[in-house]
Amino acid sequence: MIEVKETSRHTMLDKAINRAKERHTSPLMSMTKKIRPTDPLAFFEAAKKLSMDRTFWSSTAEDFCIAGVGSAFDVKAETDRVEQAEISWKKLRHDAVIHNPYETPGTGLLALGGMSFDPAKRQSLLWKNFPQLALTVPAFMLTKQGNTCYLTINIQVQENDHPLQLERKLQQMEAVLMGASGDLPKGAHIEAQQEVAPGEWKETVKFAAESIQQQHAEKIVLARELQVKLTDQAAISAVLNKLIETQPNSYVFAFERNGDCFVGASPERLVKQETDTILSTCLAGTASRGNTKKQDTEIADNLLHDEKNRREHDFVVKMIRQSMAHYCTDITIPDEPVIYPLKNLQHLYTPVTATLLDGYSIFDIVEKLHPTPALGGVPRDESLAFIRRHEALDRGWYGAPVGWLDSNQNGEFAVAIRSGLIRGDQASLFAGCGIVKDSDPETEYDETNIKFKPMLSVLGG
Ligand SMILES: C=C(O[C@H]1C=CC=C(C(=O)O)[C@@H]1O)C(=O)O
Numbered sequence: 439m440i441e442v443k444e445t446s447r448h449t450m451l452d453k454a455i456n457r458a459k460e461r462h463t464s465p466l467m468s469m470t471k472k473i474r475p476t477d478p479l480a481f482f483e484a485a486k487k488l489s490m491d492r493t494f495w496s497s498t499a500e501d502f503c504i505a506g507v508g509s510a511f512d513v514k515a516e517t518d519r520v521e522q523a524e525i526s527w528k529k530l531r532h533d534a535v536i537h538n539p540y541e542t543p544g545t546g547l548l549a550l551g552g553m554s555f556d557p558a559k560r561q562s563l564l565w566k567n568f569p570q571l572a573l574t575v576p577a578f579m580l581t582k583q584g585n586t587c588y589l590t591i592n593i594q595v596q597e598n599d600h601p602l603q604l605e606r607k608l609q610q611m612e613a614v615l616m617g618a619s620g621d622l623p624k625g626a627h628i629e630a631q632q633e634v635a636p637g638e639w640k641e642t643v644k645f646a647a648e649s650i651q652q653q654h655a656e657k658i659v660l661a662r663e664l665q666v667k668l669t670d671q672a673a674i675s676a677v678l679n680k681l682i683e684t685q686p687n688s689y690v691f692a693f694e695r696n697g698d699c700f701v702g703a704s705p706e707r708l709v710k711q712e713t714d715t716i717l718s719t720c721l722a723g724t725a726s727r728g729n730t731k732k733q734d735t736e737i738a739d740n741l742l743h744d745e746k747n748r749r750e751h752d753f754v755v756k757m758i759r760q761s762m763a764h765y766c767t768d769i770t771i772p773d774e775p776v777i778y779p780l781k782n783l784q785h786l787y788t789p790v791t792a793t794l795l796d797g798y799s800i801f802d803i804v805e806k807l808h809p810t811p812a813l814g815g816v817p818r819d820e821s822l823a824f825i826r827r828h829e830a831l832d833r834g835w836y837g838a839p840v841g842w843l844d845s846n847q848n849g850e851f852a853v854a855i856r857s858g859l860i861r862g863d864q865a866s867l868f869a870g871c872g873i874v875k876d877s878d879p880e881t882e883y884d885e886t887n888i889k890f891k892p893m894l895s896v897l898g899g
């Protein structure tokens with residue numbers, strides 16, 4: 439990896455082509471510049487003109503957003519996926535010719551993507567475009583931090599490439615993306631919706647609670663699917679815009695692959711890395727919001743003291759504490775959870791801070807933490823075996839880590855909940871619940887109904 443101060447794109451392309459010749463590889467050329475304030479969603483929408491898949495990540499609370507267009511490189515892995523992805527990412531970084539004079543996390547060489555919840559579960563056709571793990575290095579990437587915008591252009595070069603030709607191609611595409619008007623298309627709305635086997639799901643919840651009573655496990659998270667038919671093709675930029683507006687305490691994300699798009703607004707951070715500073719979150723235990731301030735506070739107070747929800751939550755805290763100890767020191771976790779309010783519901787929340795030990799990476803943490811008992815259960819193996827056997831749906835990327843990492847040891851992954859897979863004018867939405875020994879199927883069913891709301895409402899339900 440080399441860093442260059444002031445330089446032109448032509449020089450950088452030349453360097454990359456020379457490196458391709460020297461090392462007999464196809465390195466990435468990655469170049470970042472500051473640009474005028476640009477609306478990431480207009481940029482995202484403009485990519486339609488180039489017929490390229492898109493990626494999107496925003497952490498609204500931190501006024502931070504990444505919009506990616508196309509793919510200069512896909513880090514993909516099927517078996518030993520996290521380990522393989524790290525090897526492939528390190529090689530990519532080692533060979534890359536990078537020009538990024540900024541320190542800002544989320545600029546420069548960066549990959550965004552996700553992985554499936556359970557690589558051992560047989561993949562259904564629904565998720566055919568989503569590999570076990572895929573991290574995309576966008577061809578064009580807009581990073582917005584507050585009011586400052588950066589454009590990163592990545593291109594993979596071959597030894598017989600011609601810098602002038604590449605330069606012209608990049609210029610044309612850049613002009614299309616940057617010349618976008620701010621208008622987003624009007625979204626379609628929901629024409630019909632259908633819950634997938636709700637009766638059977640409640641039976642499975644009952645069975646899970648009984649298994650827990652018989653001490654086969656302590657907690658099992660069960661999810662279900664809601665299928666939606668839209669009046670027209672969904673406009674992903676409009677969906678993202680509405681998620682950002684309505685879910686301010688969440689990570690809003692979209693990963694488009696071959697036209698299918700996994701979209702959501704998750705409140706659950708799995709891990710955030712800024713060099714050696716690590717943040718994680720325990721989020722489990724749920725209640726509705728009140729209609730008045732007084733009612734809302736009462737519900738929050740009950741949630742904080744509710745034994746069943748505290749149990750759901752404490753499993754997560756315990757597991758995250760233990761897992762982090764493998765790769766971190768200075769692990770700080772408050773003794774008691776607080777309330778994390780969202781538009782449609784409230785959760786029990788415990789933040790975690792730690793320092794990453796030398797020699798470890800965000801890949802190690804993601805690998806160790808996933809799935810936390812907020813999405814899998816306790817013990818991990820028993821709960822996963824139960825889910826594999828008895829849960830009717832293919833979770834695909836739902837419930838798994840989604841996020842980004844850059845080449846300067848920064849990154850962030852969330853747990854992909856409150857989400858759905860959109861395929862043209864159809865969508866599959868997913869929501870789950872932590873089942874413990876005293877879970878009641880009807881109450882858990884109601885909880886999943888509230889968890890569908892963020893996605894349903896932006897789809898016009
Ligand atoms: C599995 C989901 O939520 C998890 C995260 C927070 C609270 C949860 C709960 O209270 O059951 C779940 O563990 C989902 O939203 O699909």
Ligand SMILES: [Mg+2]
Binds near residue numbers: 723
């Ligand atoms: Mg719950």
